[in-house]
Amino acid sequence: MKRKRTYARRTRQALSIMGKLIRIGRMERGMTAQELADRAGISRTTLHNIEKGAPGVEIGTVFEAASLAGVPLFENDETALSAENARLAEKLTLLPKSVRTSRTEVDDDF
């Protein structure tokens, strides 16, 4: 079963901020909720939930709405999106393929 979830305060804060950023971005661009919803391919109800910071919304729709509302996702960083993506992909190859906890206690437990 898909039990009811609990979210850390940090998570709820981030969700709330994301929603506000989208709403602000939308209004500053003079778009109505219906307009943005249409562009994002979602219902106005869902957009309303997004701007409210609801945790159950699909992340793809949230990011899409954010993008259309002019909210920078990772572009605030120095690197462009594709470049950053490539950089992370390379970084991943340098990491071990799987995480194994050594049975013999190492000295990182304090």
Place this chain on the structure above:
Amino acid sequence: MKRKRTYARRTRQALSIMGKLIRIGRMERGMTAQELADRAGISRTTLHNIEKGAPGVEIGTVFEAASLAGVPLFENDETALSAENARLAEKLTLLPKSVRTSRTEVDDDF
């Protein structure tokens, strides 16, 4: 009906980056997928989808996993989370409550 969605390249990039950041953060902290999934209160399958950048996952679970993996959500900014949230809330009150497109064409159509 909830038709199949399309996402802008920008959105897909952001999703991919988010997934990679979580995976990298998890591994750097020496956590197995099962461990992080347990802490986030989700199944390992869902975490796998998250790290893959799947757009259909609930944003709350993604943000929760990110938080637990040490991925900064909006904390990379100068302001703390709650302060930023308050700042945005105030900014919202300063904006008009609703967006109305004036019937008399204003000079913003070129």
Place this chain on the structure above:
DNA sequence: CAATAATGTTCAATCTACTGGACGTGAAAT
């Protein structure tokens, strides 16, 4: 103030993500 439009909110039907279990694969430790 009146008219109009945007936003807030509810709801049943429908679509889909989530789960937990299973199995196979491959990598890391002994």
Place this chain on the structure above:
DNA sequence: ATTTCACGTCCAGTAGATTGAACATTATTG
């Protein structure tokens, strides 16, 4: 080399998100 376990993947059942329409409630324009 062998063992162990993390990871990748599939699946049916189930809980829950999405929708679209309706209606209520503001807010803005004239």
